[in-house]
Amino acid sequence: MIAESYFELRARLGATLFSLSKVAEESGIQPGRALLLRQMVGSLRDPFLFVVAGEVNAGKSSFLNALFGEEFCKADVLPTTESIVYFKHAAEPRDVVIDDSFVEMYRNSPFLRDFHIVDTPGTNSVVEGHQEITERFIPMADLVIFVFSVSNPWGASTWEFIEQIYEGWLKNVVFVLQQSDLRSPEEVQAIVEHMRVTARKRLRREFPVFPVSAKKAFVAKTSVHEQGDLLAQSGYPDLEKYISGMVGATGSMQQKFRNAIQVAHAIMAEIEGQLLETRALLEQDRKVLETLDVEITSHYQTTSERLHPLKATIAEGFRAAAEKTVAAIERGTGLAGSLFGGKKLVERTGEALAEETSRIGREASTRMMREIERELPALRERLDNIVKRGFRLAASDENDAGTPKWLSAREGFSDELADQCRGALIDSESVEQLQQLVASNRKGTRTFVAGIILGAAAGGTGVALPLPALAIAGGSVALLAMLALALFLRRRRKKLRAFLHDRFTRAEESLSRAAEAGLTSRMGKYYKEFLSIFETVRAFCERQRAEYQPLLDDMHNLETTFAEIENDLDKAGSD
Numbered sequence: 001m002i003a004e005s006y007f008e009l010r011a012r013l014g015a016t017l018f019s020l021s022k023v024a025e026e027s028g029i030q031p032g033r034a035l036l037l038r039q040m041v042g043s044l045r046d047p048f049l050f051v052v053a054g055e056v057n058a059g060k061s062s063f064l065n066a067l068f069g070e071e072f073c074k075a076d077v078l079p080t081t082e083s084i085v086y087f088k089h090a091a092e093p094r095d096v097v098i099d100d101s102f103v104e105m106y107r108n109s110p111f112l113r114d115f116h117i118v119d120t121p122g123t124n125s126v127v128e129g130h131q132e133i134t135e136r137f138i139p140m141a142d143l144v145i146f147v148f149s150v151s152n153p154w155g156a157s158t159w160e161f162i163e164q165i166y167e168g169w170l171k172n173v174v175f176v177l178q179q180s181d182l183r184s185p186e187e188v189q190a191i192v193e194h195m196r197v198t199a200r201k202r203l204r205r206e207f208p209v210f211p212v213s214a215k216k217a218f219v220a221k222t223s224v225h226e227q228g229d230l231l232a233q234s235g236y237p238d239l240e241k242y243i244s245g246m247v248g249a250t251g252s253m254q255q256k257f258r259n260a261i262q263v264a265h266a267i268m269a270e271i272e273g274q275l276l277e278t279r280a281l282l283e284q285d286r287k288v289l290e291t292l293d294v295e296i297t298s299h300y301q302t303t304s305e306r307l308h309p310l311k312a313t314i315a316e317g318f319r320a321a322a323e324k325t326v327a328a329i330e331r332g333t334g335l336a337g338s339l340f341g342g343k344k345l346v347e348r349t350g351e352a353l354a355e356e357t358s359r360i361g362r363e364a365s366t367r368m369m370r371e372i373e374r375e376l377p378a379l380r381e382r383l384d385n386i387v388k389r390g391f392r393l394a395a396s397d398e399n400d401a402g403t404p405k406w407l408s409a410r411e412g413f414s415d416e417l418a419d420q421c422r423g424a425l426i427d428s429e430s431v432e433q434l435q436q437l438v439a440s441n442r443k444g445t446r447t448f449v450a451g452i453i454l455g456a457a458a459g460g461t462g463v464a465l466p467l468p469a470l471a472i473a474g475g476s477v478a479l480l481a482m483l484a485l486a487l488f489l490r491r492r493r494k495k496l497r498a499f500l501h502d503r504f505t506r507a508e509e510s511l512s513r514a515a516e517a518g519l520t521s522r523m524g525k526y527y528k529e530f531l532s533i534f535e536t537v538r539a540f541c542e543r544q545r546a547e548y549q550p551l552l553d554d555m556h557n558l559e560t561t562f563a564e565i566e567n568d569l570d571k572a573g574s575d
Contacts, residue, residue, distance in 0.1 A: 006247050007114060009568055013257060014041045016561045020264055023554050027271045037267065040260045047089070047116045048247060051137045054147035055155045056122030059178035059214055063147050064119065066214035066236065068111040069221035084137075087117040122157075138165055143172045143246060150179045150211070153191055159202055172246055173207045175199075180211035180235060210239040257569055261562055268562075271555060278548045285541040291386050292537075299379050300527050310368045310519065311512050317360030318511055322504040325353045329434075329500065330493055333441045335449075335485075346435050358419075361515065387537055437499060441492045448488055451481035 021037035052060050065071045072087065083103050090106030097103050101121075118137050138144060146158060162170075175195060180188045188211045199206050217234035220227035231237060331337050332345040458474025461467070 004244065006244065009565065010044055010257075012561070013260060013565050014044050016558060016565065017041045017044075017260060017264060019554070020267065020558055023551055023558065024267060024271060026551055027274050029267075029270050029274050033267050033270065036263070040263065044256065044260065047112070047114050048142040049116045049118065049137070049140060051118045051120065051141040051144045052147060053120045053144065053158070053161065054122070054178075055149070055152075055158055058122070058147045058149045058155075058158075060119060060147045062214040062218070063145075063176060063178055063212070064117060066212075066217035066221065066234070067240075068109070068115075069218070070109055070111065071218075071222075072107045072109050072112075084121065085119040087112055087119065089113050141172070143174065143243065144170070145174050145176055146207075147176045147178050148195070150177055150183050150188065150191060153177060153195055154198075159198070163202060170203075170205075170207075174239070174242070175207050175209040176239065177209060177211040178214060181213035181216060181233075208242060210242070211235050212239060254569065257565075261566060261569075264562060268555065268558065271551075275548065275551060275555065278544075279552065282541075282545055282548060285544060288386060288389075289538065289541055292383060295379070295383060295386065296527065300523065303523060304520065310364055311515055313364040314357075314361055314515050315508055315512060317364070318357050318508055319504075321353055321356040321360065322500075322508075324356070325349050325504075326497060326500050328352070329438070329496065333438055333445075333492065333496060335445060335489065345438055346431060350431065357511070361511075362415075365519070434499065434503075437492075437496055441496070444488050444492065445485065448481050448485035452478050452485065455479070455481055 017037050018041050021034040021041075024034040024037060025031070052064060054060050083101055086102070086104045087109075088104060088106050089109065089112035091108055092106070093108060094106050095103060096106070118141070120137075146162065148155070148158065162173075177188065177192060177195070183191070192209045192211060195209050196206050212235035213233065215234075216230050217236040220231035220234060328349045329345065332349070337345070455474050455476070455478030459471050459478060460474070462469065462471025462474055
């Protein structure tokens, strides 16, 4: 494609300018800036203007068809050879006759999006129109192509026409020697040299001369199969390379690009100024939120450290209650308790221990929560002041109806801890084992008491009859039974105490874990609710960041892209 690198660069610049226009709109600077950028995008798309001149039958139309690989210049459809034909792009083909000597032809050709073509009358047919062509098209043409036929490259009218053109307008001129395939390479080379000599003599300067074969180039470009050799033989690749280089290095086009980039930099500086304040606000928001987080986290950690005295208080209270329970069970499993005590000793003492521990947990947690509660107003005030300074917004003004109440959190935890204390004591398996120990103790005690009674009765009978042997034997049995009972009760008490100590140690550990987990959970839940007071502030900061951070990122990307385009533009200018 002719000037492919140029059009790629133009497309990148246009897309980048359009992206900048969107950023300009979103940044809130003057609305006219975005409009200016989009107008610049439109001006970048202005097509190049090619003016083609030459004598009648020099092969101008065939030359253009081959240059663009599409047959949109047909001699049999042109109004007259005396008309200037201006080819432009349009979705629907149409011809607009401006006057007797000027016709605009609109064709749906992709090449006409980037190139406008002026096909002039034959220089040997309408001499009086030459001045008009000179005044209207030559000065603004990006490239003037003079087509000569290889059969008659010395036609006087074309050379005379070139001589009439103001010397300052002959900036981008190319000579094309058409139908070069009709002559041998040696003949073509001789003609090219002669044209250069003629140019030096008549015009006092030389112009690039390209011998081409439009026929070969057109066939090569429109064939369904690749025709690289045929295209190379046509001479068009050298011509197209020259045109591409000329298009990319055209001073006016380079300047247009640079002007657009210069304007873009000015607008970017304006956007940067606008976003500078935004960047500072975002940074301030971040610092305020960090301060809130640090303040609340510090208070939470301080509060959490108070778990230790709370756990110690509950543990001490539980140990005292447990000792009472042990004493009660020992009384219940002693001699009198075993003989006359109720059957629900374990249930009664266990319930009493649970109630006592629950009371201890409730009182300890309530006392601790009240101490924490006294500190909350000061914390709330500090946080409020942070928000006011940072956002000019009082936390109490936001979501006041949803502000969590510490009293409900305190009471909820006290009830919860009381239940945990009740449920963290002896498990059902331990209760069953304790009941078995108590039952076994009672059974043994009653057995030994029965032996004492029987021995004493036998001894009394022996004294009364009198039967000395029976009296001695009965007394001995009674005495031995009493000694065995004392030893049994001692061993059973030791075993029962060891069992209760082991189970209550486990219960104390379980209770400690339950208290810590309960307080941690309750405190975490409360602080989460407490932080929700400031969710409006957080949401505001997130909206600000979500709105402006993409703009900051876009600006960074645009700066990088413009720098790359300028670098490529410098390379194109130096080539």
